[in-house]
Amino acid sequence: MHGPFDLEALRAEFPAAQRMLYLDTAHQAPLATSIRAALHRFYDEGHASAGPKPVWLQRVEAVRARLAAFIGAAPEEIAFTKNTSEGLNIAANAIPFVSGDNVLMVHGDHPNNAYAFLNLRRKGVETRFVPLTAGTADIGTFAPHVDARTRAISISHVTFHAGHRFDVEALGRFCRDRGLLLVVDAMQSVGVLPIDVKRMGAAFVAAGCHKGLLVPQGMGFLYVDAALQGLEPAYLAAASLAEPPADFIARPDRMELRHGAGRFEIGNFNLPDLHALSAALDLIERVGVGNIERHVLALGDRLIAALDRLGIRLVGPRDRAQRAHIYVLDLPGEGWLNYLTASDVRVSPERDGIRISFGLFNTAADVDRLVEILARRIAMPERALAAG
Structure with missing residues (x-):
């Protein structure tokens, strides 16, 4: 049984996660220094x-x-x-x-x-x-x-x-x-x-x-x-x-x-x-895969609670026993993907919306930053959204 791990030290292994908001491990993990x-x-x-x-x-x-x-x-x-x-x-x-x-x-x-x-x-x-x-x-x-x-x-x-x-x-x-x-x-x-x-x-x-x-x-x-x-x-x-x-x-x-x-x-x-x-x-x-599982599920808990506050529907399962590190937001891919990319957020479009996927290096602050970016676009006037 692994004890708690040093998330900040682990995160330092992944420079890409420090240069952008990287939420795309289900597509490709960034390369760790080691x-x-x-x-x-x-x-x-x-x-x-x-x-x-x-x-x-x-x-x-x-x-x-x-x-x-x-x-x-x-x-x-x-x-x-x-x-x-x-x-x-x-x-x-x-x-x-x-x-x-x-x-x-x-x-x-x-x-x-x-x-x-x-x-x-x-x-x-x-x-x-x-x-x-x-x-x-x-x-x-x-x-x-x-x-x-x-x-x-x-x-x-x-x-x-x-x-x-x-x-x-x-x-x-x-x-x-x-x-x-x-x-x-x-x-x-x-x-x-x-x-x-x-x-x-x-x-x-x-x-x-x-x-x-x-x-x-x-x-x-x-x-x-x-x-x-x-x-x-x-x-x-x-x-x-x-x-x-x-x-x-x-x-x-x-x-x-x-x-x-x-x-x-x-x-x-x-x-x-x-x-x-x-x-x-x-x-x-060194981290322990059990710790990784608990970590990404906790990030998912935080994300789901924020999505509920924003009124954004989660496409996939909410039950912890039926999910892992992948969360698809019911948002139209074309407009939202461009917006998130321009905001330096790395995600993937999926058939039902925008896919967020956590890695062992992601933090609660990453979730909060994503939520702020989502909320900012939701609050934009319709004419601003139409302009792209």
Whole structure:
């Protein structure tokens, strides 16, 4: 259990958060000084010695073990990927679907989750989109749609577009009881909420590392439950094999796959980002992901109370158990985004309004500053608003 953390010292790690009102971690985390330093050390090694590759590969395995422990997995259950979408596509193609099978997912979830499975139409696999019930997704949402040909449920832990936080652990129990595979997109939750993939009961968990894990874009990971035996990768390289040919001559009679998730890796790693991830885990573990969760929820409490005073509707959930760090304001994106950008506020437009997303470096003062900026525009005369 981590004690309180020094928020001001932590905030000093993120210069971008001091130069602007940065409320956009759900899009991309700003680069922390310690993570930037880890990247520089990697590039300095490459510059000075043309790359100590064996040392770098040893570090890859050390980071794999750390990341595995961070999410409650074993190292052999982790494959490194380029991003969430690659991980979801690997999962979709590894599940042994046959023509006539179906997979369920929430209508309006991230499109790249959907496309990974929609692409299986060519194999006769049906993707069924289930509407949210009462603003959330739970067992009751999916149960009426499960039939004898349902093989999997795919869902985001936290949705990107309104910040819904789904009870994936309950859904995991439901899937286990019915022999279904649960695929979880953890892009918006990893590094923000505590994650234990075994308690989730997930077959696959995919995520990128450039949001809650604070790493520049270009790296992700895929958890594959070790209990799943015989999964076959959609594409193959020497790195996928249990015994890669030492002489680099392919042998059709020696194609046994690596044990575990490593069979889904096909070659060179994003070494700079792996060094960055090591430094990011240092930072996150120093703070404690439980502290991060409590911190962003407290910021959300403060924001929701202020929105109520301003008469601005929150698009997503209000209940603490159903939200995390993402809050979408029911404000027309076009005019408000320009105004907020001009006010040096970094946010994202979303399908239902303006998305505010907190990071571990945000403060109560950030929320208060945002509220002042919102209130100022609300108070503007209509002719001033029309003028832009």
